[in-house]
Amino acid sequence: MDIVYDGSMDPRAFKDVLGQTIRQLSADDPDVIYLDADLMSCIGTCQWSAENPARGINCGISEANMIGVACGLAATGYKPIVHTFGPFASRRVFDQVFLSAGYAKNDITVIGTDPGVCAAFNGGTHMPFEDIALYRTIPSATIVDITDANMLISVLRQLKDMPGVKYLRVGRKSAAKVFADGAETPVGPAIVLKEGKDVALLASGIMVHEAMQAAKQLEAEGIGAAVVNVFTIKPLDADTVKKYARQCKNIVVAENHNRIGGLYSAVCECLARENLARVDVVAVNDEYGEVGPQDYLQKRFGLTAGHIRETALRLVRPSAE
Amino acid sequence: MDLQKKKELERFALNIRIGVLEQMKARGFGHVGGSLSVADALAVLYGSQMRFDPKNPAWPERDKLVCSKGHAGPAVYATLALLGYFPYDMLKTLNQPGTNLPSHCDRNKTPGVDMTTGSLGQGTSLACGMALGEKLRGRDTRVFLIVGDGEADEGQVWEACMFASAKRLGNLVLLLDVNGKQLDGCTKDVLDTLDLGAKVEAFGFDTVRVDGNDVEQLYSALERTRAGGTKPYAIVMNTVKGKGVPDVENAKSNHSMTVSTEQWGIWLDALKAQLG
Numbered sequence: 257m258d259i260v261y262d263g264s265m266d267p268r269a270f271k272d273v274l275g276q277t278i279r280q281l282s283a284d285d286p287d288v289i290y291l292d293a294d295l296m297s298c299i300g301t302c303q304w305s306a307e308n309p310a311r312g313i314n315c316g317i318s319e320a321n322m323i324g325v326a327c328g329l330a331a332t333g334y335k336p337i338v339h340t341f342g343p344f345a346s347r348r349v350f351d352q353v354f355l356s357a358g359y360a361k362n363d364i365t366v367i368g369t370d371p372g373v374c375a376a377f378n379g380g381t382h383m384p385f386e387d388i389a390l391y392r393t394i395p396s397a398t399i400v401d402i403t404d405a406n407m408l409i410s411v412l413r414q415l416k417d418m419p420g421v422k423y424l425r426v427g428r429k430s431a432a433k434v435f436a437d438g439a440e441t442p443v444g445p446a447i448v449l450k451e452g453k454d455v456a457l458l459a460s461g462i463m464v465h466e467a468m469q470a471a472k473q474l475e476a477e478g479i480g481a482a483v484v485n486v487f488t489i490k491p492l493d494a495d496t497v498k499k500y501a502r503q504c505k506n507i508v509v510a511e512n513h514n515r516i517g518g519l520y521s522a523v524c525e526c527l528a529r530e531n532l533a534r535v536d537v538v539a540v541n542d543e544y545g546e547v548g549p550q551d552y553l554q555k556r557f558g559l560t561a562g563h564i565r566e567t568a569l570r571l572v573r574p575s576a577e
Numbered sequence: 578m579d580l581q582k583k584k585e586l587e588r589f590a591l592n593i594r595i596g597v598l599e600q601m602k603a604r605g606f607g608h609v610g611g612s613l614s615v616a617d618a619l620a621v622l623y624g625s626q627m628r629f630d631p632k633n634p635a636w637p638e639r640d641k642l643v644c645s646k647g648h649a650g651p652a653v654y655a656t657l658a659l660l661g662y663f664p665y666d667m668l669k670t671l672n673q674p675g676t677n678l679p680s681h682c683d684r685n686k687t688p689g690v691d692m693t694t695g696s697l698g699q700g701t702s703l704a705c706g707m708a709l710g711e712k713l714r715g716r717d718t719r720v721f722l723i724v725g726d727g728e729a730d731e732g733q734v735w736e737a738c739m740f741a742s743a744k745r746l747g748n749l750v751l752l753l754d755v756n757g758k759q760l761d762g763c764t765k766d767v768l769d770t771l772d773l774g775a776k777v778e779a780f781g782f783d784t785v786r787v788d789g790n791d792v793e794q795l796y797s798a799l800e801r802t803r804a805g806g807t808k809p810y811a812i813v814m815n816t817v818k819g820k821g822v823p824d825v826e827n828a829k830s831n832h833s834m835t836v837s838t839e840q841w842g843i844w845l846d847a848l849k850a851q852l853g
Binding site: 352 | 637683685690691692693695696698699700701702704705706707708709710711713714732733734737739740743744798
């Protein structure tokens with residue numbers, strides 16, 4: 257895996273890369289059909305869909321119907337890719353995804369944009385801290401929290417051909433570049449971004465950049481912090497999680513999600529049987545979202561490198577408190 | 578329709594009703610009311626309209642049925658058994674442990690069931706997606722969608738109706754089973770649907786109203802949907818919940834009934850006597 261992380265931001269916005277990737281997948285695979293619920297303009301697919309009405313279907317503001325239509329298309333042999341904002345892609349359509357897609361075995365890919373604090377100025381009504389929790393309860397679902405633009409391209413190409421319910425969450429702005437252009441990030445295995453022996457920082461989505469920054473600060477304080485990008489929340493890469501639990505004895509999970517039901521829960525469930533490590537978390541502490549710039553919200557909900565560093569220090573040097 | 582075809586379809590419907598009661602008798606209980614109200618529609622659909630092959634349930638070119646009121650599964654199962662999709666004796670496994678005949682339709686369990694339904698409203702969007710998919714595939718297949726009047730309480734039904742009309746799904750035929758009752762009582766008392774025909778018409782459907790327990794009227798209404806075109810079709814079927822079994826028709830609550838094996842047997846014998 258070619259890691260190119262240096263802390264700088266990728267000039268490409270996720271929304272542009274997402275729209276381009278959907279258009280490319282449609283060009284490459286005649287069975288791909290993209291559906292949206294009046295949010296095409298948010299990912300740059302509006303004009304293209306108008307020109308290709310058989311490949312880009314605007315369902316209007318009716319997310320429940322959109323999921324059902326996608327499932328009916330899947331039953332006809334298509335590979336639907338559905339997009340809307342995260343809250344509507346998860347809690348608003350949960351029963352439709354659970355039954356019409358999951359239970360009925362109609363395979364669809366659902367993209368929820370602006371997860372967690374990425375919803376920023378759309379505020380608390382649009383800020384899903386629970387989307388991963390909901391999707392985790394769908395048997396055999398695949399859940400991916402995207403780290404950077406190159407991962408988005410690689411993962412979406414894989415998801416369209418995978419069976420079952422697939423949920424991808426990604427912001428619309430840009431993120432720190434982690435993977436080299438053209439890198440493949442196979443869905444499933446966690447990716448070790450940095451080695452370390454004292455504490456393992458398990459992170460997904462926007463929290464990967466924060467974890468890398470925290471690891472740098474911890475190194476300066478003499479603490480070896482491994483950073484593992486657990487971007488596939490389900491199925492969880494239990495082997496890698498356990499390996500780093502054994503190796504470091506201390507784990508901090510960092511996620512842009514409620515601490516209930518997300519990556520932290522998945523890691524705790526994985527480690528509960530064997531007493532391999534102490535686990536703590538940097539996540540939203542069972543709260544609703546609110547409006548504001550993303551950097552403000554990351555501080556407000558405790559989702560910064562500083563929070564990760566403090567949490568790691570408490571684990572590694574409990575006596576120092 | 579000639580007299581012989583009419584008699585054939587009426588007999589098919591009677592046999593579907595018998596098949597429904599066979600299932601309920603074996604299990605002791607079931608969604609009898611809504612299964613009996615759609616028996617005539619199923620007989621006309623499978624007996625005169627739909628293109629299918631019981632030997633090849635996954636044949637892509639087949640016409641598809643989405644029974645969105647999934648609790649009418651027993652009526653669908655009786656129809657499919659009579660057509661030879663699976664042995665008739667399998668009807669006695671309704672809701673038994675490990676069965677392939679669950680209360681609500683399941684496309685992954687029952688040969689011939691085209692779509693999984695049960696959470697009301699969801700079948701409407703699924704049918705729209707299937708009809709759109711058939712259109713995009715360039716096939717001349719039709720998708721038939723059965724929706725209950727109680728089910729029309731669900732908002733998703735109306736999202737799907739908007740979609741069907743906006744996307745010009747002329748290969749979609751909505752059959753509204755207006756039997757006037759839902760689980761808690763009469764639809765007009767629980768949540769008055771008002772005039773469902775006027776509503777679907779306003780949503781852009783080519784709409785006709787029929788006696789949904791009259792095979793001749795159903796046949797005529799369905800025949801005209803073969804024309805296709807750019808408007809989805811709606812057939813508003815006025816039906817009787819529990820149709821064909823007077824005790825069930827007259828029961829205050831007949832959505833799901835639990836009665837003795839003897840009682841199911843008496844009702845069954847009365848239906849069988851009509852076979853002549």
